[in-house]
Amino acid sequence: MNKAISAWVSSVAERVRPSAIHWCDGSAEEIDALLGRMTRDEALIRLNPDRYPRCFLHRSDPRDVAGSDHRTFISTVFREDVGPTNNWLSEADARRLLGQLFRGVMRGRTMYVVPYLLGPAGSRYSRVGVQITDSPYVVASLRLMTRMGSVALEHLGSSSDFVRGVHSVGDLSPDRRYVVHFPGLRAIWSIGSGYGGNALLSNKCHGLTIASVQAREEGWLAEHMLIMGLTDPEGVKHYLAAAFPSACGKTNLSMLVPTLPGWKVETVGDDICWMHVGKDGRLWALNPDHGVFGGAPGTSWKTNPAAMAAMAHDTIFTNVALRHDGTPWWEGMGEPPREGAVDWRGRPWTPDFAEPAAHPNARFTTSARQFPTVGPSLDEPEGVPISAIIFGGRRARVAPLVYEARSWEHGVYMGATLVSETTSAAKGPVAVPRHDPMAMLPYCGYNMAEYFRHWLTIGGVRKPRVFHVNWFRTGGDGRYLWPGYGENIRVMKWILDRVQRRAAARPTPIGLVPVDLDLHGLQLPHGAVEQLLDVDLAAWQEEARRTGDFLKSFGRRLPSRLREEHEDLLSRLRNAYN
Ligand code: GDP
Ligand code: PGA
Numbered sequence: 001m002n003k004a005i006s007a008w009v010s011s012v013a014e015r016v017r018p019s020a021i022h023w024c025d026g027s028a029e030e031i032d033a034l035l036g037r038m039t040r041d042e043a044l045i046r047l048n049p050d051r052y053p054r055c056f057l058h059r060s061d062p063r064d065v066a067g068s069d070h071r072t073f074i075s076t077v078f079r080e081d082v083g084p085t086n087n088w089l090s091e092a093d094a095r096r097l098l099g100q101l102f103r104g105v106m107r108g109r110t111m112y113v114v115p116y117l118l119g120p121a122g123s124r125y126s127r128v129g130v131q132i133t134d135s136p137y138v139v140a141s142l143r144l145m146t147r148m149g150s151v152a153l154e155h156l157g158s159s160s161d162f163v164r165g166v167h168s169v170g171d172l173s174p175d176r177r178y179v180v181h182f183p184g185l186r187a188i189w190s191i192g193s194g195y196g197g198n199a200l201l202s203n204k205c206h207g208l209t210i211a212s213v214q215a216r217e218e219g220w221l222a223e224h225m226l227i228m229g230l231t232d233p234e235g236v237k238h239y240l241a242a243a244f245p246s247a248c249g250k251t252n253l254s255m256l257v258p259t260l261p262g263w264k265v266e267t268v269g270d271d272i273c274w275m276h277v278g279k280d281g282r283l284w285a286l287n288p289d290h291g292v293f294g295g296a297p298g299t300s301w302k303t304n305p306a307a308m309a310a311m312a313h314d315t316i317f318t319n320v321a322l323r324h325d326g327t328p329w330w331e332g333m334g335e336p337p338r339e340g341a342v343d344w345r346g347r348p349w350t351p352d353f354a355e356p357a358a359h360p361n362a363r364f365t366t367s368a369r370q371f372p373t374v375g376p377s378l379d380e381p382e383g384v385p386i387s388a389i390i391f392g393g394r395r396a397r398v399a400p401l402v403y404e405a406r407s408w409e410h411g412v413y414m415g416a417t418l419v420s421e422t423t424s425a426a427k428g429p430v431a432v433p434r435h436d437p438m439a440m441l442p443y444c445g446y447n448m449a450e451y452f453r454h455w456l457t458i459g460g461v462r463k464p465r466v467f468h469v470n471w472f473r474t475g476g477d478g479r480y481l482w483p484g485y486g487e488n489i490r491v492m493k494w495i496l497d498r499v500q501r502r503a504a505a506r507p508t509p510i511g512l513v514p515v516d517l518d519l520h521g522l523q524l525p526h527g528a529v530e531q532l533l534d535v536d537l538a539a540w541q542e543e544a545r546r547t548g549d550f551l552k553s554f555g556r557r558l559p560s561r562l563r564e565e566h567e568d569l570l571s572r573l574r575n576a577y578n
């Protein structure tokens, strides 16, 4: 056993006082036993074994259903280190607070020790973390989400270089909920929540927040991005990475099933992307995760057949509705709920109820292995070379379907000033537009101004082209103008044509928009394409004004290059009016 892990586990145990310690090896027998015990304890409901073999339903505390950004903190010595977009706790305050909250918190409970590996086995870019938790649901989820157990210990060897995560559900009280990151100590302490982003510490907390700090120190990037391979009908393959805020389409795009003939998609990752500059001067990307924590509502055989196939076995569902026949159900599943359904809280439900049956942020957790679109690139130790980076958000108005940055620096500005409407993936009001730089607002572990500077200095010699997409523009009737999902291949095709310099683009003040999209065989309402590609100058002037205020919040730390990009945008908008 690794000496640094044993010593750390003993010190944590002394504080939290568990009744037993279980060291997880990640074996199938271990997980079967754990799932069996949770079913007996009613922490899980076993789903219909014929229709959904080895699948379970977990119902969370109704107050614990989404990311708790307002209870998430970065703890450093100086407040400036975390910048204006993060909640800060001084190291001294954090120690005092957590010391009280965690003292004896695991009395009468089993403490699980879960070593996990982020990234492919044998990759020099992979990292080890160890999560301590008192939640068997978290253990079972980590087994699906990461390469868990012995493979991580083998990678670590005798090194003490691992991220230390301590998690307890505590009493699940929202007032005593804290997710505290210590980037300097490579540690995360989380209490009071069992929900994904707050509790599966390998994912956002380690893979993004802590990793973003390491990435800056070591010259790489840890990003909230999907990674996908796209092969065109001639057999030419390119890889792309795309950053969208939570619940804005990463999982769906990463496994899209193209409606254009001859195109193929390989899913490399659906959520997190670690990128390094390769010897060839390109950015190479790998997915640290080994599973998907995907949103269920809206997922159907029509919108996302790959996910539907994947979650038909060996899956943990969280906060979905349950049908009489023991099968899961959610809004947008494309099947009737049938009689005798109960909602995500277990209350009898019928379709005429005002509230949805599944929680809008209901989730499925499934191993990456199970997705028909996942290929060998997931285990490629060097990752895959990135040809294009895409930023995107959920915008009813303003942002066109797709546009391209004028340069790398303009692309960084586009990412830094990304705006998206809030969703049910985080607590708080939904559908409010807010700035969410690079979709990293809740996950950047240091001052965002320094993060922008890091982006400006990285990118390799052969920089990828940068794009912005928006699948969510609505027409006068409030309905989406773009069909989305499999039809998004038409936008991806234009993007790859731009990468290969064979598609025309029209310059506008905000960037380059398509002259021609392949809309062959697609029936769009009259005038929809024009609306989708429209750049409304008045709306963009208003947007630029708000962006100016947002950039000001970083004060003098903001890289001057971004200020110049902003001035340039303002003057292009002014000139376009004249
Ligand atoms: P992620 O959280 O960023 O991975 O986003 P998901 O892929 O889980 O999608 C979030 C929500 O947006 C789900 O309800 C999807 O059904 C929906 N969605 C995803 N892609 C599209 C699209 O192209 N068009 C529309 N209209 N909705 C989409
Ligand atoms: P998402 O995950 O970015 O895929 O929506 C959100 C979460 O883990 O809370």
Ligand code: MN
Pocket (backbone or CB within 6 Å): 247, 250, 251, 270, 271, 293, 294, 295
């Ligand atoms: Mn997702």
